[in-house]
Amino acid sequence: MRAWFNDLVIGIRLAVGGGRTSVARLVLSTVGIGIAVAVLLLASSVGPMIDARYERAAATQTIPEKIDGVDPLWYLNSGTSFRGESISVAYVWPTGHTAPVPPGIPKLPFDGDMYVTPALAELLAQPGNDELRARFPYHTAGVIAPDAVIEPGHARAYVGAGPEVMGRGERVYGFGSGTRVDRPLDPSVLLLLLLGSVALLVPVFIFVAASTRIAGAERDRRLSALRLVGADSAQVRRIAAAESLVSAMAGLLFGTGLFLAGRQLAEGVRLRGVSVYPADIVPVWWMAILIVLAIPVLAVSTAQFAMRRTIIEPLGVVRFSKPVRRRMAWRFATVGLGVALLLAADGLSSNSQFWAYVVASGATLVLIGVPLLLPWVVERTVAVVRGGPSSWQLAIRRLQLDSGTSSRVVGGVAVVLAGAIALQCVLASLAVIFDAPREFGEDPSEASATVMGTSEAVDEVAEYLSRADPAVSISRFREAYVRFPDGDAMVHVRIVDCPTIERQLKVTDCADGQFFVHPGAEEPADGLTPGRVLSVLHYGDGGRGPGQTYGNWTVPPVRRALQYWPTSMSWYAITTPQSFPVVPAEGVTAGLVVDPVDPETLERIRTGVALARWDAYLSQHMVTEYQDPDREMFVAARRGLLIGSMFTLLLAGTSLLVLALEHIRERRRPLAILAASGVPTGALARSLLWQIAVPIGLGMVLAVAIGVVLAALVMRLAGTSTLVVDWAWVGTISLAAVGLVLLVSLVTMPFLRGATRLSSMRTE
Amino acid sequence: MTEPLLVGADLRKTYGQSAALDGASMTVGAGEIVAVMGPSGSGKSTLLHCMAGIVAPESGTVVYNGQTLSTMSDKDRSALRRTEFGFVFQFGQLVPELTCLENVALPLRLGGLSRGKAEESAREWLGRLEVDGAADKRPGEVSGGQGQRVAVARALVTGPKVIFADEPTGALDSLNGEQVMRLLIDTAKETGAAIVLVTHEPRVAAYSDREVIVRDGRARQVEMVQ
Numbered sequence: 006m007r008a009w010f011n012d013l014v015i016g017i018r019l020a021v022g023g024g025r026t027s028v029a030r031l032v033l034s035t036v037g038i039g040i041a042v043a044v045l046l047l048a049s050s051v052g053p054m055i056d057a058r059y060e061r062a063a064a065t066q067t068i069p070e071k072i073d074g075v076d077p078l079w080y081l082n083s084g085t086s087f088r089g090e091s092i093s094v095a096y097v098w099p100t101g102h103t104a105p106v107p108p109g110i111p112k113l114p115f116d117g118d119m120y121v122t123p124a125l126a127e128l129l130a131q132p133g134n135d136e137l138r139a140r141f142p143y144h145t146a147g148v149i150a151p152d153a154v155i156e157p158g159h160a161r162a163y164v165g166a167g168p169e170v171m172g173r174g175e176r177v178y179g180f181g182s183g184t185r186v187d188r189p190l191d192p193s194v195l196l197l198l199l200l201g202s203v204a205l206l207v208p209v210f211i212f213v214a215a216s217t218r219i220a221g222a223e224r225d226r227r228l229s230a231l232r233l234v235g236a237d238s239a240q241v242r243r244i245a246a247a248e249s250l251v252s253a254m255a256g257l258l259f260g261t262g263l264f265l266a267g268r269q270l271a272e273g274v275r276l277r278g279v280s281v282y283p284a285d286i287v288p289v290w291w292m293a294i295l296i297v298l299a300i301p302v303l304a305v306s307t308a309q310f311a312m313r314r315t316i317i318e319p320l321g322v323v324r325f326s327k328p329v330r331r332r333m334a335w336r337f338a339t340v341g342l343g344v345a346l347l348l349a350a351d352g353l354s355s356n357s358q359f360w361a362y363v364v365a366s367g368a369t370l371v372l373i374g375v376p377l378l379l380p381w382v383v384e385r386t387v388a389v390v391r392g393g394p395s396s397w398q399l400a401i402r403r404l405q406l407d408s409g410t411s412s413r414v415v416g417g418v419a420v421v422l423a424g425a426i427a428l429q430c431v432l433a434s435l436a437v438i439f440d441a442p443r444e445f446g447e448d449p450s451e452a453s454a455t456v457m458g459t460s461e462a463v464d465e466v467a468e469y470l471s472r473a474d475p476a477v478s479i480s481r482f483r484e485a486y487v488r489f490p491d492g493d494a495m496v497h498v499r500i501v502d503c504p505t506i507e508r509q510l511k512v513t514d515c516a517d518g519q520f521f522v523h524p525g526a527e528e529p530a531d532g533l534t535p536g537r538v539l540s541v542l543h544y545g546d547g548g549r550g551p552g553q554t555y556g557n558w559t560v561p562p563v564r565r566a567l568q569y570w571p572t573s574m575s576w577y578a579i580t581t582p583q584s585f586p587v588v589p590a591e592g593v594t595a596g597l598v599v600d601p602v603d604p605e606t607l608e609r610i611r612t613g614v615a616l617a618r619w620d621a622y623l624s625q626h627m628v629t630e631y632q633d634p635d636r637e638m639f640v641a642a643r644r645g646l647l648i649g650s651m652f653t654l655l656l657a658g659t660s661l662l663v664l665a666l667e668h669i670r671e672r673r674r675p676l677a678i679l680a681a682s683g684v685p686t687g688a689l690a691r692s693l694l695w696q697i698a699v700p701i702g703l704g705m706v707l708a709v710a711i712g713v714v715l716a717a718l719v720m721r722l723a724g725t726s727t728l729v730v731d732w733a734w735v736g737t738i739s740l741a742a743v744g745l746v747l748l749v750s751l752v753t754m755p756f757l758r759g760a761t762r763l764s765s766m767r768t769e
Numbered sequence: 770m771t772e773p774l775l776v777g778a779d780l781r782k783t784y785g786q787s788a789a790l791d792g793a794s795m796t797v798g799a800g801e802i803v804a805v806m807g808p809s810g811s812g813k814s815t816l817l818h819c820m821a822g823i824v825a826p827e828s829g830t831v832v833y834n835g836q837t838l839s840t841m842s843d844k845d846r847s848a849l850r851r852t853e854f855g856f857v858f859q860f861g862q863l864v865p866e867l868t869c870l871e872n873v874a875l876p877l878r879l880g881g882l883s884r885g886k887a888e889e890s891a892r893e894w895l896g897r898l899e900v901d902g903a904a905d906k907r908p909g910e911v912s913g914g915q916g917q918r919v920a921v922a923r924a925l926v927t928g929p930k931v932i933f934a935d936e937p938t939g940a941l942d943s944l945n946g947e948q949v950m951r952l953l954i955d956t957a958k959e960t961g962a963a964i965v966l967v968t969h970e971p972r973v974a975a976y977s978d979r980e981v982i983v984r985d986g987r988a989r990q991v992e993m994v995q
Binding site: 012014 | 844854856865880
């Protein structure tokens with residue numbers, strides 16, 4: 006037992022106490038493993054983060070069902086936006102003293118008072134936000150408690166209103182319905198999430214494994230020296246295990262620290278509009294335990310696995326033999342199994358989650374194939390390379406002797422690339438299917454602002470705007486629902502004059518008797534055939550009451566499907582007033598089209614709308630609202646994947662740097678000898694550059710090939726032949742990889758200069 | 770010649786296509802100093818490695834104190850190296866991460882001795898070899914001569930019966946080489962340890978009781994006439 010203890014102590018001693026060299030080695034592997042741990046902890050916190058958001062969102066959900074003994078609260082949700090920041094506003098009016106109080110505030114605001122979230126309070130307090138302050142001419146009674154606000158960046162206000170809310174909002178009897186709808190994920194979205202997780206997490210494990218193998222040659226020499234003085238092979242394994250355990254534990258501690266420190270900074274960070282509370286970033290407990298156990302186990306087992314061919318003998322470093330030929334069968338078998346799973350998934354229903362898991366498993370195996378095959382590809386390629394300048398030759402000779410370590414680390418980068426390319430292709434292809442937002446309408450000069458509300462509200466806003474901003478052009482419109490005679494299917498019809506239609510839809514020959522539909526119009530809008538007679542519905546109670554048939558609409562004789570169509574209006578049919586019967590002003594949504602608008606005019610209009618009519622709202626055509634939860638999920642998935650990719654690429658860069666620095670450190674003596682014998686430092690630097698660039702170049706080729714093939718297979722399985730490969734994006738990410746190599750090489754230059762000093766030739 | 774302690778008989782070993790040992794034999798008696806000489810590439814280091822049980826010959830046997838090394842387990846052979854044998858090589862035998870004191874204490878600690886006792890013993894040996902000032906330095910921080918003395922101290926700390934020295938002064942100047950050899954020989958004689966000394970320098974071989982000449986993988990034993 007004492008001998009075991011001694012062995013472990015020796016291993017720890019070797020890892021930590023060896024002066025600058027071993028401290029440098031320890032720091033490098035600690036940083037590598039630490040970042041991986043932080044990424045894993047963050048990944049394991051995503052579930053709780055989403056749950057916490059849902060819980061807070063559920064707590065603010067209104068309960069419209071009548072509760073005996075509770076006076077209803079009239080509650081009207083509205084909102085505005087300020088320089089791209091969405092602000093939601095709830096106007097509340099209690100009908101009695103037992104009316105429910107929204108969570109996070111001590112009592113209901115009086116008429117003219119408001120409670121705001123910390124984010125909105127900050128926005129309102131900022132200098133230069135007069136336009137925003139003008140929209141909230143209320144007294145701030147207090148701040149909404151953060152535990153009742155979905156996210157730190159959420160700008161929201163509860164405004165105390167008067168009886169005018171009655172009939173416009175909803176009657177609320179409580180908050181926190183507590184019903185969280187756990188709808189099963191759409192298989193396509195699930196597949197996307199699974200693929201993303203695989204693409205992001207596989208490299209993390211590869212980097213952990215690679216980190217424990219840096220300075221392998223030095224470790225072999227050390228262990229050989231131990232064998233010489235009588236350590237048996239089991240002892241050497243224990244010592245090596247203890248040694249790698251130290252960097253794993255240090256990495257674990259560093260990673261946990263990094264995670265905790267990053268967590269504290271999370272509140273101030275907004276990534277693509279999403280912010281989180283530090284308290285929400287809590288890993289799932291069993292995943293955290295798994296990470297704490299898996300990292301040391303992975304580090305130790307990788308170190309042991311790395312030693313399987315290195316029979317550490319007392320003279321292990323005295324005699325070098327030709328590298329053992331790689332066993333390729335299992336590597337090809339892994340990729341083959343992945344492809345087989347993908348092919349097998351073809352026979353399954355793509356509507357089941359099982360299908361998504363099978364495809365994701367297949368894709369995982371194919372992606373794992375990248376680091377498995379890359380060392381072989383690099384080895385075979387450099388074996389046949391001849392000639393070139395001296396720096397190239399030095400690099401190639403070095404790679405011929407040992408390309409394993411660089412290939413392993415680059416393999417991690419290549420997985421990120423392959424995964425990212427596959428994901429990008431799948432996302433781009435799915436974007437076509439989901440009709441996700443495109444670049445349409447992002448030019449403000451092309452955009453129109455639309456004010457929506459009751460006819461009365463719209464009239465007031467129009468009057469206000471013509472007084473306040475006489476230069477803007479205003480056109481009115483109305484909207485109505487029409488119902489098909491043979492069922493419940495309804496179509497939303499916008500009735501607007503020809504000049505506005507021509508401006509918004511970019512047509513030149515609008516005339517009465519025409520109606521316009523989206524080119525991809527599906528049922529029921531697709532059923533609008535000329536001459537068909539449909540019922541016009543009238544909704545009372547501010548558009549929320551039961552529909553009553555008001556009259557009939559005969560579909561005009563000319564149907565036009567247009568290419569140019571604002572995405573936010575894709576479910577509309579548009580026609581002219583003359584082609585539509587008169588509908589009552591009350592209960593019909595009306596609107597104004599104000600265009601064109603620049604961002605500042607838009608803010609003025611918003612302020613005007615807020616001041617003129619608090620129950621009117623404004624939207625821009627370039628803003629696309631996703632009503633379909635799958636679309637929302639799709640957007641959220643894409644956002645998450647992009648954020649995750651950034652972290653993984655950071656890890657890739659760090660690992661490359663670790664590799665390059667370790668390479669210089671381990672080869673100090675040969676580098677110093679080369680420098681002493683007259684090889685210019687520039688040639689040595691270029692040689693180092695090639696040593697990273699060659700594997701990464703080959704890795705990129707492999708990654709692009711596997712990424713595109715994988716995406717093609719997945720999209721074929723998803724039942725679509727639409728494969729969109731964004732070559733510009735592929736080129737960009739490839740350039741980013743090249744940039745990463747150059748940056749890493751640049752950072753290593755001072756270390757290379759240090760290593761090539763003649764004093765480096767003196768070693769023990 | 771004294772009673773053989775270590776006997777190598779008909780040893781054969783090839784590296785790739787070339788035969789490093791081609792039926793070499795040698796014996797070492799207790800307390801005897803044997804110099805193994807020969808030109809570069811003759812197989813003298815391989816012979817030493819085979820005799821020490823750190824390289825297994827393809828054929829032939831090495832018997833130490835009645836035990837055949839090739840039939841011993843790795844664990845037993847390692848224990849033998851730790852307790853009965855000591856090693857002084859030209860390069861690389863010291864662990865650069867450990868201090869000189871820790872390097873000397875290493876075989877004792879691998880044998881399960883507590884750190885305190887192991888380092889106490891190591892400090893004593895460093896003193897005997899006149900390098901106690903290097904105790905807390907790492908091998909990279911001391912001179913070549915000091916480093917070899919530390920290596921000698923480490924070879925002797927377990928009280929070995931045989932010390933294997935492969936070109937122990939090869940990297941030293943003549944003065945330092947002389948001092949190291951003198952300390953090695955004197956201390957070995959003091960403790961009764963035998964020495965197998967691989968060298969190509971006649972000056973170093975002159976310390977031995979007997980010479981074994983290795984040429985083309987075959988060994989020829991030569992008795993020294995002092």
